[in-house]
Structure formats: structure tokens, C-alpha cells
Amino acid sequence: MSHQVLIAILLLSPFIGFLLNGTRFRSQNYILAGSIATASVFISFICSILLMLNLVDSPVESRRLTAEFFNWIAVGNLKINAGFVVDQISSIMILIITGVGTLIHLFSIGYMHHDKGVTKYFAYLNLFVFNMLILVLGDSLVTMFVGWEGVGLCSYLLIGFWFTDSQKAAAGMKAFITNRIGDAAFIIGMFVLFFSFGTLNMFELNQLAPTTMEASWLGAATLGTLMLFIGATGKSAQIPLYVWLPDAMAGPTPVSALIHAATMVTAGVYMIVRLNPMFVAAPNTMMVIAIIGALTAVLAATIGLTQFDIKKVLAYSTVSQLGYMFLAVGVGAFGAGMMHLMTHAFFKALMFLGSGSVIHAMHEEQDIRKMGGLKKYLPITHTTFVMGWLAIIGFPLFSGFFSKDEILWQAYSSPRGHVMLWVAGAIGATLTAFYMTRLMALTFWGGSRVDKHVHPHESPAIMTIPLIVLAILSVVAGFIGVPHVISEYLGHIPNYWEHWLEPVIRKLPELAGSEEAHTATEEWGLMATSVTLALISAATAFKIYTSNKGTNEKIAKAFGPVYKVVDNKYYVDEAYFGGIINPLIKQSQNLWTYIDVNFIDKATYWAGDLTKGAGSLVRSFQTGNMQQYAMYITIGVVIVLSFVLMR
Amino acid sequence: MQETNMLTQIGLEHYLVLSAILFSMGMAGVLMRRNLIVLLMSVELMLNAVNISFVAFSKFNGNIEGQIMVFFVMTIAAAEAAVGLALAVSIFKRFKEVNIRFFEHLKG
Numbered sequence: 001m002s003h004q005v006l007i008a009i010l011l012l013s014p015f016i017g018f019l020l021n022g023t024r025f026r027s028q029n030y031i032l033a034g035s036i037a038t039a040s041v042f043i044s045f046i047c048s049i050l051l052m053l054n055l056v057d058s059p060v061e062s063r064r065l066t067a068e069f070f071n072w073i074a075v076g077n078l079k080i081n082a083g084f085v086v087d088q089i090s091s092i093m094i095l096i097i098t099g100v101g102t103l104i105h106l107f108s109i110g111y112m113h114h115d116k117g118v119t120k121y122f123a124y125l126n127l128f129v130f131n132m133l134i135l136v137l138g139d140s141l142v143t144m145f146v147g148w149e150g151v152g153l154c155s156y157l158l159i160g161f162w163f164t165d166s167q168k169a170a171a172g173m174k175a176f177i178t179n180r181i182g183d184a185a186f187i188i189g190m191f192v193l194f195f196s197f198g199t200l201n202m203f204e205l206n207q208l209a210p211t212t213m214e215a216s217w218l219g220a221a222t223l224g225t226l227m228l229f230i231g232a233t234g235k236s237a238q239i240p241l242y243v244w245l246p247d248a249m250a251g252p253t254p255v256s257a258l259i260h261a262a263t264m265v266t267a268g269v270y271m272i273v274r275l276n277p278m279f280v281a282a283p284n285t286m287m288v289i290a291i292i293g294a295l296t297a298v299l300a301a302t303i304g305l306t307q308f309d310i311k312k313v314l315a316y317s318t319v320s321q322l323g324y325m326f327l328a329v330g331v332g333a334f335g336a337g338m339m340h341l342m343t344h345a346f347f348k349a350l351m352f353l354g355s356g357s358v359i360h361a362m363h364e365e366q367d368i369r370k371m372g373g374l375k376k377y378l379p380i381t382h383t384t385f386v387m388g389w390l391a392i393i394g395f396p397l398f399s400g401f402f403s404k405d406e407i408l409w410q411a412y413s414s415p416r417g418h419v420m421l422w423v424a425g426a427i428g429a430t431l432t433a434f435y436m437t438r439l440m441a442l443t444f445w446g447g448s449r450v451d452k453h454v455h456p457h458e459s460p461a462i463m464t465i466p467l468i469v470l471a472i473l474s475v476v477a478g479f480i481g482v483p484h485v486i487s488e489y490l491g492h493i494p495n496y497w498e499h500w501l502e503p504v505i506r507k508l509p510e511l512a513g514s515e516e517a518h519t520a521t522e523e524w525g526l527m528a529t530s531v532t533l534a535l536i537s538a539a540t541a542f543k544i545y546t547s548n549k550g551t552n553e554k555i556a557k558a559f560g561p562v563y564k565v566v567d568n569k570y571y572v573d574e575a576y577f578g579g580i581i582n583p584l585i586k587q588s589q590n591l592w593t594y595i596d597v598n599f600i601d602k603a604t605y606w607a608g609d610l611t612k613g614a615g616s617l618v619r620s621f622q623t624g625n626m627q628q629y630a631m632y633i634t635i636g637v638v639i640v641l642s643f644v645l646m647r
Numbered sequence: 648m649q650e651t652n653m654l655t656q657i658g659l660e661h662y663l664v665l666s667a668i669l670f671s672m673g674m675a676g677v678l679m680r681r682n683l684i685v686l687l688m689s690v691e692l693m694l695n696a697v698n699i700s701f702v703a704f705s706k707f708n709g710n711i712e713g714q715i716m717v718f719f720v721m722t723i724a725a726a727e728a729a730v731g732l733a734l735a736v737s738i739f740k741r742f743k744e745v746n747i748r749f750f751e752h753l754k755g
Contacts, residue, residue: 624751631678 003054007067007084007137010047010094013040014129021123030118034109037122041105041129045098051086052095060503063088066139073142077198084137085203088504089273092338093136096345100262101129103466107353108254110463111360121161121252128154132263136270141190141200144271148186148235151264152179158259159251168250178244182234189227193278196220202274206506209277213509214284222282225275229289232268237319238296238326243573245319246303249311253356256311261318261352262345269325269341273334277506280332286416290330294411294424297323299570301431305438306567308552309366310355313439317392318348320428324407327425331417332508333410335501339481340403346477347391347400350470354385357463358443361456368439369552373448377456380464382444384471389440391474393433393534402478402486404429405527409483412526413518415510426530433534434541441545485520662703669696683738683745687731694724 017040021033055063068083086094105125112118128151135147152175160172194200197208197220214221232238237245248260259265272279272289279286297320304316321344328337359366361378375382391400408429412422450456458464481497482490544551556563565571621632669692676689698717705713735745742749 624753626747626750627678634674634678 003051003065003086004067006047006051006054007065007086008069010044010051010098011084011130011133011137013043013047014126014133016040017126018123018130021119021126025117025120025123027119028116030109030113030115033119033122034105034112037126038102038105038109040126041098041101044094044129044133045102048091048094048098052091055086055088055091063503078194078200080140080142080200082143083139083201084134084143085139086137088501089270089338090136092342093270094133096342097129097132097136097263100345100349100470101258103469104254104258104262104349104353107257107356107463107466108252110460111254111356112252115252117161121158124154124157124161125255125258128158128259128264132267135267139201139203141193141202141205144202144274145183145186145190148231148267149183151259151267152176152183152235155179155248155259155264158255159248161251161255165250171244171247171250175244175248178241179234182231182241185227185234186231189224189231192220192224192227196224205275206277209506210281211509212281214282217284219282221278222284225279225282225285226288228271228275229268229285229292232271232326233292236265236268236322236326238268238322239292239299242296242300242319243576246312246315246569249309249315253311253352253359256315257349257352257356260315261348265318265322266325266341266345269322269329269337272326272329273338273505276329276334276504279329280506280508283416286330286332288330289326290411290416290418290421293323293326293328293330294421294428295323296320297327297428298424298431299323301428301435302566303569304435305431306563307435308369310358310368310371310439310443311352311366313368313435314348314351314355317432317436318344320432321348321392324404324425324428327411327421328407331411331414331421333407333414334505335481335498336403336406336410338501339497340400340407343391343399343403343474343477346470347388347474350384350388350467350474351392353463353467353470354381354388357381357459357467360459360463362450363454365451365454368442370449370451371443372446372450373444374450374456375444378444378458380458381467384464384467385440385444387471387474389436392436393538394429394531395535396531397478399474399476399478401531402481402483405530406481406483408530409523409526413523415508422526426533429530430533430537433538437538437541438545441542445542446546483523485523659703659707663700666696666700666703669693669699681747683731683735683747686747687728687735690731691724691728694720 017037020036020040027033051065054065065086066083067085068081070082071079072082073080105122108122108125112121115121131147131150131154133147135144135151138144138147156172156176159175160169163169163172190200193205197205199205199208210221216222234241245260245265249256251260279289300316300319300323304313304320307313307316321340325337325340325344328334328340358371358374358378358381361374361381362371365371387398391398394401394404404425408422408425411417411425412419479493481495482493484495487493487495544555556567568574673689673691673693673696676692677686680686680689698720701713701717701720703713705711705717738749739745
């Protein structure tokens with residue numbers, strides 16, 4: 001099969017699944033709905049594998065499969081095709097989306113089987129996969145933006161899936177509106193790039209990207225990329241627009257795993273890697289990205305320390321890990337960012353699904369204070385969760401270790417890195433180890449605090465199989481990108497990841513000509529420091545949270561006001577409400593009661609009265625008296641004739 | 648000879664003046680009389696006034712079109728008289744009078 005056909009099947013299969021389930025959305029046959037949805041994503045997964053094999057077989061220079069289906073927009077200079085490209089970057093993304101997507105669809109069959117809207121749920125999920133594939137495969141920013149908005153829509157629909165609960169519906173709206181702010185910036189970014197470079201095709205943009213660094217803040221590349229990055233902060237939940245992601249946990253848990261951990265929220269990182277030559281040309285933007293990423297990584301991790309909702313902890317962890325990805329791309333380590341994107345997709349999807357399994361077992365209980373000692377009831381969930389935990393805290397040789405360590409090293413050693421970025425990353429890693437261990441201890445270990453009426457039970461095989469597959473991936477995925485210094489001791493495993501991405505990543509211009517300024521000793525030292533810190537904090541958390549009861553109150557008391565501020569998420573939501581949303585509402589009300597009532601309403605009333613008055617004036621001519629009409633005709637004729645004759 | 652002379656002295660203007668007088672009388676009738684029958688007769692008067700000017704122009708310009716037009720006008724006048732008289736009959740049947748003001752009842 002030619003690659004065009006494969007790309008078409010890849011894209012259309014989930015869409016057909018959406019149509020099949022969407023047209024019969026009232027059905028409650030969860031097996032049929034789930035099978036259609038899972039099969040359609042699985043077909044896409046097979047296509048992705050075939051495309052990947054096709055790429056691997058081709059020589060390095062021609063590793064780009066394109067499919068242009070039709071001319072979409074042609075206005076003046078603006079020419080946009082419905083073109084889709086599979087290259088080194090997007091092939092990884094489609095494998096993650098369809099692979100993890102298939103597992104999560106499978107899990108959903110077990111998780112959602114009691115829900116009345118199960119067919120609708122699967123329809124939305126398939127629509128999401130379709131849009132996500134458009135996002136990563138689109139060859140121009142506009143095509144990407146279509147997918148970008150599409151996944152935003154599906155995210156909104158799925159967060160508010162149980163919309164009869166007004167709080168959940170509000171969470172959906174919050175996600176949508178917050179994303180709109182970012183999207184506005186994204187559109188402005190597109191305008192800037194089109195205005196300066198005359199194209200929106202990303203491959204053309206990458207070729208046109210300036211090779212010299214832009215020092216000004218207002219240069220085309222800097223301004224354009226900065227705007228695109230603001231768009232990314234919305235979609236990928238970075239400061240200042242991260243507030244929607246924790247609330248997005250109102251949706252079903254598999255949705256949190258697929259959309260709000262593994263795929264959609266990484267779209268921003270993907271976009272930056274896709275346009276990496278443009279970002280490389282804008283060091284100011286890169287600096288902003290790295291700082292925002294590092295800050296987000298630390299800030300979200302601290303909030304994660306105080307949360308008691310199992311999904312909220314994972315949500316803040318996701319925000320924090322996304323911060324790491326942005327830190328990576330911000331210092332020019334695009335490969336490391338993509339690598340963390342992949343490993344994070346595995347272990348965070350695993351942990352979200354694991355939390356889904358726990359919630360399922362606990363009969364919709366999400367508060368980890370009411371769990372504890374679940375290890376013996378949920379052996380498979382526990383074992384797989386441990387794999388995810390080890391991966392995220394960066395335990396040596398687990399997947400998260402390789403990707404996170406590479407990011408930290410690059411944050412320190414890259415010409416655009418800084419020692420403070422490394423410090424922030426290391427603090428973030430330490431905090432991550434603490435709150436994840438706390439989550440494990442409160443949920444699975446220690447004494448049981450489970451309510452007497454609840455009898456936890458292990459989930460059925462359809463839910464545990466995806467967990468097992470993801471657990472295996474979380475453990476081994478790191479070995480395709482082993483850093484050079486470590487591989488020396490592991491029998492010289494080549495760094496497949498770096499070789500694979502090398503042709504599409506532009507090197508930082510600062511690197512050219514300069515010798516390697518950093519030594520392997522330094523790398524080992526930093527690695528040892530961050531790993532030791534993480535392990536110490538994990539051990540501390542283990543000791544605190546498995547030992548005795550009433551720990552939470554003690555900690556809250558010990559830290560006093562600091563704990564209170566963190567527990568309230570730094571009052572960011574309150575600040576947004578007090579500083580932006582409420583003044584906006586108040587201002588709108590003022591506009592309504594003053595401008596609207598006094599001017600706009602009056603103007604319309606005046607126009608209405610005028611029409612009415614004019615009408616009543618003319619109506620007096622319409623008497624129904626025929627002779628009067630004849631008189632009008634006569635008068636008219638006389639007037640016209642007198643004009644004609646007197647001229 | 649005298650007679651012929653007099654006849655040849657009658658020019659286009661005379662015909663047109665006659666036509667205008669008849670037309671004005673007809674129009675005055677249409678505008679002022681209330682009796683439907685009289686009204687119809689006044690309309691006939693106006694039409695015939697126009698006919699006179701048509702024929703006069705036709706004669707003095709030496710072409711036939713004006714006279715052809717007169718036949719059309721006469722046909723229409725006949726049709727109009729038929730319809731108008733039918734209306735007069737129906738209004739008489741209802742109101743025992745043929746006053747034009749009864750047509751105001753047709754107003755919506």
C-alpha cells in the first residue's frame with residue numbers, strides 16, 4: 001500500500017468510528033460501542049507502525065512521507081493544502097497517540113460499562129483521536145490549528161461528560177475558555193509569521209527561519225514564536241494558563257489519561273519541536289520558555305504535595321512534568337523534550353489508568369485519605385503503579401530516569417541553559433519524588449483507612465491488560481535513548497533516539513565550532529546529586545506517610561501559613577477571579593446598565609418610533625376611496641407634465 | 648368650394664383641442680361624480696378623446712398605426728364596459744344603489 005493510502009486510513013479510521021458510534025449515541029451496548037472505537041484506533045495504530053517501518057527503511061534524506069489530499073485555501077499568497085506529513089517527529093507522535101490510545105480505549109470498556117452515555121463517550125474519544133492526528137500530521141500551522149481546536153472541543157465535551165453536575169460542566173467551560181486565550185495568541189503568532197515569511201507551511205517556515213540569532217524582542221521570529229508559545233501555555237497547561245488542567249479531572253479517568261496526560265497537553269511541546277529552527281533563531285523566546293517551564297515544574301510540584309484527591313495529585317504532576325518538557329525545549333534540547341513527552345505519556349497514562357482502577361475498586365472514591373493498604377486488594381494495579389512511580393521519580397534505569405536526567409543535564413550544560421534552571425529542575429524532581437511516594441503510601445501502603453462498607457476488588461482483565469502493557473513500556477522505553485555517558489557502562493547501547501531525530505533538529509548556533517565544554521564527571525556528579533535528592537525525599541515521604549495516623553494534620557500544623565497557601569494552590573484561581581474575571585463581569589454590567597440602556601436601547605426605540613410615525617403619516621393616504629386614488633394619479637400626471645412642458 | 652375651404656381650414660390643433668376638452672370633461676366626471684354608471688360613461692369619454700387624437704395624428708402624419716391603435720382602445724373599452732357594468736349590477740343588487748362609495752367596503 002502506498003503511504004498516501006496509509007495516511008488516509010490512519011486519519012479516517014477514528015473518524016469512521018466516531019460516525020458509527022455518534023449516529024447511535026443513545027445505545028447502551030457498551031461492548032459494541034467499545035469494540036468499534038477500540039478497533040478503529042487499533043487500525044490507525046497498525047497504519048502508524050507500517051508508516052514507521054516505511055520511514056525506517058528509507059534513507060535518512062528521504063524520511064518524509066507526504067500526502068496532499070486537496071487544496072483547502074487559496075487566497076492571494078495564502079495557499080494551504082490539506083497536506084499531511086509523516087516524518088521523524090510526527091511518526092513518534094502518531095505511535096504514541098494511537099498506541100496509548102488503543103490501550104486507553106480498551107481500558108474504557110471496563111471502566112465505563114455501567115455508564116448510560118457509553119456510546120457517546122466512545123464517539124467523543126474517537127473524534128479526539130482523529131483531531132489529534134490532524135494536529136500532529138498537518139503540514140501547515142493552519143491544519144495544525146484545526147486539530148488544535150478540535151482536540152480542545154473534545155476535551156471540553158469529555159471534561160463535561162457528566163454535565164448534569166454543574167461543577168463538572170463548569171470545569172469543561174473553564175478548560176475551553178482558558179484555551180481560547182492561548183488560541184488567540186496562537187492565531188496572532190500565525191499572523192506574524194505569515195506577514196514576515198509569507199507562508200504558513202511549517203516545513204517552508206523551517207527553511208526560511210533565520211540562521212542568525214535574533215537579538216531583538218520584536219523581531220519576526222521572536223514575536224511569532226513567543227505568540228505561538230503563549231498558545232502552547234494554554235493547551236499544555238503552563239504558567240499562567242495552567243489553571244484549567246487540575247479542574248479537567250472532572251472528566252472520566254481514562255479521558256484524563258488520554259487527553260490530559262498522554263496526548264493533547266503535549267501538543268504545545270510537539271509544536272515547538274516541529275518548528276524548532278524558528279525557535280532556535282529566537283533565543284529570547286527560548287529563554288522565556290525555559291524559565292516558564294522550570295517555574296511551572298516547581299510550582300505545580302509544590303501544589304501536588306498538599307492534594308488529597310488522587311487525580312488532582314496526578315494532574316499537578318502532569319503540569320509539572322510538562323514544565324520539564326518546556327524546560328527541555330527552552331534550552332534547545334528538543335530530542336530530550338520529545339523523549340520525556342514519550343516516557344511521560346507511558347507512565348502518566350499508566351498512573352491515571354491505575355488511579356481509574358483504584359477509583360473503580362473503591363466505588364468512585366477519590367480521596368486518598370480514605371484509602372490505604374490497597375496493595376493486598378489490588379495486586380496488579382499496585383505492581384503496575386509501582387512501575388509508573390519508579391519511572392516518574394527517576395529511579396535509575398527506569399524510563400523517566402533517562403529522559404528527566406537528560407533534561408536536567410541539558411538545562412545545565414546547554415549554551416542556553418543555566419545553573420539555576422538545573423537547580424529548579426532538581427528541586428522539582430525532589431518534590432516529584434516526595435508527592436508521588438506520598439500518593440503511593442497513602443493509597444497502597446500503610447494501614448487501611450477504607451470505609452467498612454466498601455470492599456475493594458481487583459479490576460477485570462480488560463482493565464488490567466492495558467496497565468500491564470503500559471507498565472512494561474514505562475520500564476523499558478528509556479533504553480531507546482540512553483545518554484552517552486551511561487551507555488558506556490551498559491554495553492554501548494546506541495542512542496537510537498538522538499540518531500532518529502538528528503536530521504530534523506537544528507543545532508544551536510552557539511555549539512558550532514566550540515569544543516565540548518563539559519566533562520563526563522560533571523554529568524555524573526549532577527546525575528548523582530539529583531537522583532540522591534529524589535531518593536532521599538522519596539524515603540522521607542515513605543517514612544512519614546506509612547508510619548502513623550494523623551500525619552496530615554501534623555504536617556499542616558508544622559508548616560502553618562505556608563501549608564495553607566500551598567493547599568489553596570497559591571490562590572491563583574482566586575487572583576484570576578479577583579483580578580480579571582470579576583472586574584470584567586462588573587465592567588460588562590456597567591456597560592449594560594449605562595451604555596446599553598441609555599444609548600443602544602434608546603437608539604433602537606427611536607428608530608422604531610420613527611418608522612411607526614412615518615407609517616401612520618403615509619397611512620392616511622390609503623383611504624380606500626377610489627376617486628381619491630384617481631385624484632392622486634391626476635395630480636401626479638399634472639405635476640410631471642408641467643415639469644416636462646416647462647423645461 | 649366654401650365648404651371644402653372650411654374643411655381644409657380645420658387643422659390638427661382643432662382636433663387636439665376637441666380631444667383635450669373631451670378628456671378634461673371625462674376626467675372631471677371620473678373624479679367628481681358618485682354614480683357608477685356616470686363614472687363608466689366618463690371613462691368612455693376619456694378613451695374616446697384619446698381615440699380622436701390618435702386618428703387625428705394618424706391622418707396628419709399619413710401613417711396607419713394610430714388608427715390600428717384605436718381599434719385596440721375600442722376593444723378594451725368594450726371589455727372594460729362589460730366588466731364595469733357587471734360590477735355595477737352586482738353592487739346594485741346588494742345596496743339598491745350604484746354609488747361608488749360602496750366600493751369602500753372592499754377595503755381590507
